[in-house]
Amino acid sequence: MLYIIGLGLGDERDITLRGLDAVKKCEKVYIEAYTSLLSFGLSAHGLSNLEKLYGKPITVADREMVEEKADNILTEAWQSDVAFLVVGDPFGATTHTDLVVRAKKLGVSVKVVHNASVMNAIGICGLQLYRYGETVSIPFFTESWRPDSFYEKILRNHNLGLHTLCLLDIRVKEPSLESLCRGKKQYEPPRYMTVNTAIEQLLEIEHTRGECAYNEDTHCVGFARVACEDQMIVAGTMKQLLAVDFGAPLHCLVIVGKTHPVEEEMLEFYKLKR
């Protein structure tokens, strides 16, 4: 049996009892390291906290490992109980559909243990989840690559009065350009897009496209470390949020659409006081 277990968004205490029961009976425990381990407090003591809680060692599985060695993991899961731990929910912002499909094709049984995902936890700012349009991802711009396919989606949501969740780029274990040239694997240090960078890039694109999807007076909500003890949620215009230091990752950004009075009332608590 392959258990795919959501860990939620904060730290090791955000696993569910159902999830913990499952981990405890598994012979092998993997944790995905694609995305947000750092935010999960796993850079320093986090992993050993998890191991202490579970009473067993955990193997960190980066994207490379899961892609290249999925068959090993699945063979183990065919013979015994294997846990694959995922920050957030297994089918939230980062999905693990691939692994499930491979497992099912091999006849390995799969059980999913759900948990909170950033895609529902942002509900805490008071904007109703059912009033969001399509979610967009904002990638880091480079000198030569400044994609703007998210712009149309934001514009559409704006025209419909819907809120837009912007998921911000995470670059973990990116091979360095130098290493690609030399054919030797070396990695860039991890990068996590801030709310500030996201807004800068968004305004640059609006400047180029000029179709009025938003401007520096558009109301937004910036989030850092959602659902963690030190989460930060600030509501304000793009211009205002540009000046806010949101601190450590992960960040995300919501562009506010048309609001209902009850949404406004809640947002009020998060607004910058002058």
Added chain:
Amino acid sequence: MLYIIGLGLGDERDITLRGLDAVKKCEKVYIEAYTSLLSFGLSAHGLSNLEKLYGKPITVADREMVEEKADNILTEAWQSDVAFLVVGDPFGATTHTDLVVRAKKLGVSVKVVHNASVMNAIGICGLQLYRYGETVSIPFFTESWRPDSFYEKILRNHNLGLHTLCLLDIRVKEPSLESLCRGKKQYEPPRYMTVNTAIEQLLEIEHTRGECAYNEDTHCVGFARVACEDQMIVAGTMKQLLAVDFGAPLHCLVIVGKTHPVEEEMLEFYKLKR
């Protein structure tokens, strides 16, 4: 302190360790009974299972009680630690923004413990959450009241190739017509909309409006008891799903938009085999 704690979607084992810690230190524990207690296995033994797990009594708070006696709950929370338990996530499909706003206005501190919501757990069918448009709610039709405001939203999502999550009506503690006439409180038995009823109503509206938002050959996914041990997920056309018995509540329905190959591959596992 007021703790608003998501219980997740299955049973008492779906609370997080963080949530359980909080409940255990609270002097008073309420559970909201607006919506989905039945699905949470709380009709029979569920509540006593929760009480056993927490080691303390739980007060069931229906909508009336929360609306009329919120000040009592908040006064208690001002003086001591009070837990308000919520099926799913506190800001998922049923939101508790009102209570938070009232608490904050009174100066009562609020802590939220997130959990899975139907709005992210549906990700398990393989359709990517970021490819959903606006969520719609489908109310029970009556003889004289057949609202169709959801139709335009589905049509818009369809035109954009996006999936639509349809949340289906729940009627709990509705005063009976007779009791309204007599001025004496009596309630209708609870009603939960099935996938089948939802599809019937949807097709009726398409028949009236005729703008081709969908038809009986449109692909959908029907869900029952998402994230519970006996969850049921079936992919098929509206016509096919009309004939499926999804069993006990809660149900919800996804109208499938344009799919990517990896979405298709996963949906395949849920398709009706002929």
